Amino acid sequence: MGTGKLFLVATPIGNLEDITYRALKILAEVDLVAAEDTRRTLNLLNHFQIKQRMISYFRHNERERSGEIIDKLLAGSNIALVSDAGMPGISDPGYWLVAEAVKKGIMVIPIPGASAVVTALAASGLPTDSFWFEGFLPRKVKERTLILAELAKVRGTIIFYEAPHRLRVTIKHIYQVLGDREAVIARELTKVHEEFIRGPLSELISWVENNSLKGEFTILIAGTKTVKNRQNSTNQDNSINGWDDSGDELSLRQKIKKIAQETGKSTKEVYNLYLSEKGKK
Numbered sequence: 001m002g003t004g005k006l007f008l009v010a011t012p013i014g015n016l017e018d019i020t021y022r023a024l025k026i027l028a029e030v031d032l033v034a035a036e037d038t039r040r041t042l043n044l045l046n047h048f049q050i051k052q053r054m055i056s057y058f059r060h061n062e063r064e065r066s067g068e069i070i071d072k073l074l075a076g077s078n079i080a081l082v083s084d085a086g087m088p089g090i091s092d093p094g095y096w097l098v099a100e101a102v103k104k105g106i107m108v109i110p111i112p113g114a115s116a117v118v119t120a121l122a123a124s125g126l127p128t129d130s131f132w133f134e135g136f137l138p139r140k141v142k143e144r145t146l147i148l149a150e151l152a153k154v155r156g157t158i159i160f161y162e163a164p165h166r167l168r169v170t171i172k173h174i175y176q177v178l179g180d181r182e183a184v185i186a187r188e189l190t191k192v193h194e195e196f197i198r199g200p201l202s203e204l205i206s207w208v209e210n211n212s213l214k215g216e217f218t219i220l221i222a223g224t225k226t227v228k229n230r231q232n233s234t235n236q237d238n239s240i241n242g243w244d245d246s247g248d249e250l251s252l253r254q255k256i257k258k259i260a261q262e263t264g265k266s267t268k269e270v271y272n273l274y275l276s277e278k279g280k281k
Contacts, residue, residue, distance in 0.1 A: 004031070004073040006101045007080040008094065010087040010113025013216075014190035016047055018114045024048055026111055031077040034069055036084045036093055057081065059093050066097040073106050086115050091135040091161055117159055120186035120218040125198060127223070130156030137162070137170060144170075148177035155225035164213040171208050174221060175201040182222040188215040 007026050012018040027033060028050045034057035035041035045052055057065050073079055083092035087110075101108050117133050132154045138144045151158050162170050167185075174183075183204055185197040193215065197207050201221070256270050 002076060003104075003106055004075070004077040004079060005107045005109055006069075006073055006097070007078070007109050007111055008088045008098070009080045009082050009111045010115065011041075011044060011082050011085055012190065013085040013114045013116050013119065014188065014194070016044065018190060019044075019048070020111070020113050023111050023113055024050065026080055027052060027082075029078070030080040032072065032079045034065070034079055034081045034097075036082065036088075040084050041082055057093055057097070062093045062096050066100050069097055070100050070104060070106070073101065074104065080111075087113065090115065090117065090133075114190065116161070116186075116189050116216070116218050119189050120184070120220055121157060121159060123196060124157070124184040124186065124220045126157045126182065126184060126220050127225070128157070130223070130225075131159055132156055132223070133159045135161055137173075139166075141173070144173055145177060148174060152178055152224065154223050156223045158221040158223060160219040160221075162217045162219055164215065164217065167213050167217055167219075168208045170219070171201065171205055174219070175205060178221060184220040186218040186220065189218065191215070 007030060009023050009026055010020075011023070027045065027048075031053070033041060033045075033052050033054045035054050036056075036058050038054045038056050041054060055065070055069075057069070069079055081088045081094055081097060083089075083094065086092065088094035089098060098108055117131075121128055121131055132151065134147070134151065137147060137160060160170070160174075171185075178201070180200045180202045183199070183201045185204055185207070187193070187195045187197070197204060199207075252274075256267055256274065
């Protein structure tokens with residue numbers, strides 16, 4: 001009997017219909033499923049009428065359980081690794097097992113699917129050509145400050161995950177370190193109450209202060225490249241270059257919105273600057 005294969009199976013981040021046919025086929029055919037939370041995975045398997053043996057593989061037993069799973073793989077078992085949602089190893093358990101499997105020459109096969117990172121980024125309205133995924137920021141203020149200070153140099157869109165009870169503190173801290181950049185809060189992706197809150201961080205702070213925070217959150221922040229573009233698009237007396245107010249009211253609104261996105265200002269600030277420039281003329 002040859003060495004088994006380790007399948008990294010992406011599972012839905014909300015809507016169960018987002019699972020792929022290939023993922024269902026693998027989950028039904030492997031000898032064992034290693035799951036971050038066997039109860040949640042059981043609900044998924046039951047929904048698709050799949051009966052399968054499972055063992056737990058979560059953050060606190062990751063290193064210990066990796067050895068056990070490696071032994072089973074070396075003995076010829078095919079094993080699927082799943083997390084509660086999304087791709088295993090991406091802010092979820094999986095790194096230690098994959099690293100050990102690679103060292104042992106075991107074939108690791110990714111089964112792609114939903115990911116909150118790219119799902120949020122694609123619909124954010126922020127630049128998608130380059131991005132930095134940081135995952136969850138540290139709880140301790142000093143450690144969080146050091147990481148944010150380093151991220152201030154990142155040119156692409158910066159992406160975080162955050163829990164509801166920490167969102168207010170995190171958003172305020174990002175604002176304090178990175179300044180009032182354009183940002184997006186993505187909530188409950190692919191679920192019934194999916195929501196995108198867009199605007200400068202100063203406005204998002206107001207939103208988190210005045211709303212009940214429930215569900216799972218992804219935070220996206222404009223990178224320093226966008227901030228530099230903002231600086232280049234304004235001159236030293238805080239006026240905006242290149243105004244062209246020809247056309248109808250809808251056209252003007254679209255221009256104000258576009259400039260707001262490019263400069264990191266609110267649409268109200270841009271409109272006031274427009275009125276100021278118009279008055280000078």
